[in-house]
Amino acid sequence: MTPDRPRLLYIDDDPGLSRLVQKEFERNGFTVELLTSGAAGVERLRTSNDVDVVALDHHMPDQLGLDTLHMISALPNPPPVVYVTGESEGRVAVAALKAGAADYVIKDASPEFLTLLRAAIDSALEGRRQKFLREQAEAEMRAARDRFEALANERAVLIREVNHRVSNSLQLIASLLQVQSAAQSDMKSAQTLLNAYKRVSAVARVHKRLYTNADVRFVDLADYLCGLVEDLRQSADQGSRMLQFLASQTRIGTDFAIPIGLIVTELVINAYKYAYPDGDGPIRVKAERTNDLITVQVQDDGIGVTEHDWRRGGGIGSKIVLAMVEKIGGAINIESGRSGACITITFTAVDPAPELDAVGDSLTSVLVIADSLVRGMATSDEARDEIEPPVLLLVEDDPLMRMVVAGNLEAAGFRVEEAGSGEEARAIWTRTGGVAAAIVDIGLPDCRGDQLASEFRASMPNLPIILATGYDEKVVAPGFVGSRYSRVLAKPYDDTALLGILGALGITGGTIPVSETGPALAPRVM
Structure with missing residues (x-):
């Protein structure tokens, strides 16, 4: 479109009216080109795209304006067409609009014709301008979306690779802790190393699932805890203990998965140690979701523990649990009686931002575990x-x-x-x-x-x-x-x-x- 002097192609076999239109529109800043047949108009538009708007008469000697309008509409990126007709019947106007005309004007000898034609042409030009701006904006949005998708794919690959490397490193650390634990002659030091091994393994399991997931931002809580519980069952001192797991499928952000894994590990280890001093018994791990509220529960049928004693205990396990609950903005509830102890963690699930927070949280968690190891060895x-x-x-x-x-x-x-x-x-x-x-x-x-x-x-x-x-x-x-x-x-x-x-x-x-x-x-x- 030429913003200063729009080009109007006026197709009409009436030379007198055509010259009148040309004079009027050129006086108002248009460049006007006159043609007398529909075929010539179609050919003109086919060979050049410099026309901004077309005014097309209905009755012409070679073909009807409607036929010409269909041919113009079939061209690639055609200009808007204002249909001019001497027919007062509405059916012609309706047919023109259905064929693709932007507007129509009834042609007569009154002065109002030029005024109405100018208004229709101005409206058609504005419609074309708006269409151009809309298409330009849509193209920019598509380009931005493509760039975003490319960056998102690159980020996903990067995060998956980072999680893969972190998982391998954590598995190596866990293996070294396990080997070192087996080599200890002092039972307290060996147990401290074994506890650190279990904690590092809980963090490593999240990352193993992260680099195998299609969406690195989420972990399926049921699958994750099921694998974690199985690991804890296999590493239990007494295999006869019944460790049970029940959970519904639900996704949580990886920034929640790492703290939850450590919480469950600590609570299960604590139940193994203290719930059944005279024998074995069941330990149940449950996880469920109600709307945005997620509940994780570890329950036993043992001797129980008061909330005051649990919170005030000097062990590193309870401190890790409380720190992790605070980290995820959750709440902890401890119920105990003759039927055993039940510790419930509740927190609200929110969609995570697509960042590398899980990696940072994992490294911080490993520092916490290392700190507990240092203190455990020192206090011996x-x-x-x-x-x-x-x-x-x-x-x-x-x-x-x-x-x-x-x-x-x-x-x-x-x-x-x-x-x-x-x-x-x-x-x-x-x-x-x-x-x-x-x-x-x-x-x-x-x-x-x-x-x-x-x-x-x-x-x-x-x-x-x-x-x-x-x-x-x-x-x-x-x-x-x-x-x-x-x-x-x-x-x-x-x-x-x-x-x-x-x-x-x-x-x-x-x-x-x-x-x-x-x-x-x-x-x-x-």
Whole structure:
């Protein structure tokens, strides 16, 4: 289309009216081309596509306008046609519109004819312009969709390959743990290694399913837990125990599958150990979905356990379960009685974003497992000093990161009070009446970490405070930089650096230094 001077092809065998139309439209900014037959008009349009709009008369000597209109409509990308007829009967107009005309005008000798023709042609041109813009937008959308699909396919291949490699690496780690467990003469150390093997295997199983799934964002919960339960059954100390599984088919995001796998592993292992001290009995694992609510349940008919004892237990298993439940935004309910214990996990399923979160969560989970292994081996040493450990307040909203840091600090001889928000930290502060030092994340869900630290300082002016941040320390906490009793620690956490800062502030633990237990654990920033 020529935006400045649209080209009008006027086909009519009436020379007087044709010249009148030409004069009027050229005066109004059109380029007008006149032809006297339908055949000539069709040939003109076939050989060139520079015509923007056609006005076609109904009665012509060589053929009717309707026949010409059919031939024009059959051309590739034809211009819009305004049908001009002297017939006042509506059937001609209806036939023209059905044949593809954009509009029609009744031809007569009145001045209104040119006005109506101009309005019809302007409308046809606007319709063509809108069609062009629509087709252009659709073409751009198709191109964008093709690019997106190509990127999505590339991403899926990448994620599948990453999951394949992660799965292989985790399987290797699990195998090494199993071999090392078998080589241990100390039964407690062997059991610690075996527990770590089972936990790593639970994470590896997710990734094995990820790189074999068509959709890497999801895992079928029933298939996944069925395989996990079978592995736990085969690795049980006593094969006679009855481990039962019941679940309906439902998909969950991989960012839920890894925590759920670890939760079920810990609960089943715990039931194996403690539910039946005098014999064997059934352990049932159930999973079901009601709308968006997913319930996972581990039940036994053993001696039972109170919720207070389970939550307050010192074992790493219960801490892992609680951290993983918090990670998925779920809730845990513990029922116990003469008929046994039933632990129920509920959470809301949401569709995951197509990211690599599952890989990051897996690596963080492995760090948690490694941390439990370090602490399990360290606590088997009976030569610990009988010293009342200093109490630290750790305020960090990421449960897995908080668990790893707390574990390293406990292994270094501190007692740690953990809080996931400012509100929880204030409650601990009120209950304890103060701590030896506070480690506070700058970004908390309900307040800023430096503001919370200032509240603590109001009641204990010389309280040593370490602010943890992933940002520039001079920007996020200018008032704390250089203070005698304050330090800023860059995230991700480095336990060696953290212990060094505590030592510089005059605070040391009562047990072995973390450097003797292995390399520093540095989880990613969530």
